[in-house]
Amino acid sequence: MSLFKRHQGRGTTATMKNGAMLITVADPKNPVSEQFRTVRTNIHFMSVDEPLKLVAFTSSNVSEGKSTVTANVAITWAQEGKKVLLIDADLRRSTLHATFNLSNASGLTTILTSSASELDLNSVIQDSGIDNLSVVTAGPTPPNPSELLNSKRMTAFLDAIKPIYDVIVLDVPPLLEVTDTQALSGHLDGVILVVRAGVTQKAAVARAVEMLKISKARLLGYVMNDVDSSDAGYGYGYGYGYGYGSDNKK
Ligand SMILES: Nc1ncnc2c1ncn2[C@@H]1O[C@H](COP(=O)(O)OP(=O)(O)OP(=O)(O)O)[C@@H](O)[C@H]1O
Numbered sequence: 138m139s140l141f142k143r144h145q146g147r148g149t150t151a152t153m154k155n156g157a158m159l160i161t162v163a164d165p166k167n168p169v170s171e172q173f174r175t176v177r178t179n180i181h182f183m184s185v186d187e188p189l190k191l192v193a194f195t196s197s198n199v200s201e202g203k204s205t206v207t208a209n210v211a212i213t214w215a216q217e218g219k220k221v222l223l224i225d226a227d228l229r230r231s232t233l234h235a236t237f238n239l240s241n242a243s244g245l246t247t248i249l250t251s252s253a254s255e256l257d258l259n260s261v262i263q264d265s266g267i268d269n270l271s272v273v274t275a276g277p278t279p280p281n282p283s284e285l286l287n288s289k290r291m292t293a294f295l296d297a298i299k300p301i302y303d304v305i306v307l308d309v310p311p312l313l314e315v316t317d318t319q320a321l322s323g324h325l326d327g328v329i330l331v332v333r334a335g336v337t338q339k340a341a342v343a344r345a346v347e348m349l350k351i352s353k354a355r356l357l358g359y360v361m362n363d364v365d366s367s368d369a370g371y372g373y374g375y376g377y378g379y380g381y382g383s384d385n386k387k
């Protein structure tokens with residue numbers, strides 16, 4: 138049994154072209170969907186008193202499963218009735234428009250490059266087709282993604298959407314490739330590191346964790362993606378590790 142096509146080597150563009158596989162929509166009773174719900178629940182347990190509102194899934198390198206995990210976990214939040222906004226902040230390898238079959242003519246880059254004094258949220262927030270889930274696609278690829286994500290306008294955008302949604306989930310670039318995620322992490326309530334079983338090197342994970350520490354991000358835990366389970370050959374796990382405890386905002 139295989140729900141996902143196996144990994145096609147480092148840096149595959151499959152998700153960029155065809156979108157991420159939404160198993161949580163296609164087959165909510167599948168054990169993999171259950172694993173995504175477990176990820177959601179564990180994130181909730183990381184901060185019961187003060188719910189985490191703005192979270193991002195990142196990884197060390199490209200193609201480790203960020204977009205797949207991000208979209209599916211966001212869907213599980215929407216499925217439990219939370220009002221969710223999913224934002225494609227991976228401006229170089231964007232996928233959300235393909236995943237949800239939406240236009241990418243305007244998106245995050247549109248609002249970040251606009252010179253209008255007011256933020257026109259309605260022009261970039263799209264209905265995903267799934268109850269409770271709205272989407273902001275990446276928009277046209279800019280020459281300066283890091284600068285845009287690190288801009289005052291990005292801060293203003295996040296401040297404007299925070300009161301409207303219960304959970305805001307960002308699909309962000311890999312830590313060891315570009316500085317975008319480090320720049321963004323100051324705005325986030327928490328970051329989850331996606332590690333691809335059998336692919337991600339230990340040294341890369343250690344370096345990614347170090348970079349999160351430097352940028353004072355709160356690492357909530359990690360998702361072990363593509364775990365080779367005997368019955369399926371894919372899978373997800375959730376854990377806490379690499380020297381981070383449960384409440385270690387540093
Ligand atoms: N558990 C899994 N089992 C098999 N294939 C998977 C699994 N998770 C992801 N993939 C596949 O691996 C590829 C990369 O996944 P995805 O696009 O979600 O990763 P990414 O980290 O967002 O990549 P990028 O760095 O390009 O943004 C896709 O073809 C996806 O279908």
Ligand SMILES: [Mg+2]
Nearest residue numbers: 203204227232
């Ligand atoms: Mg991606």
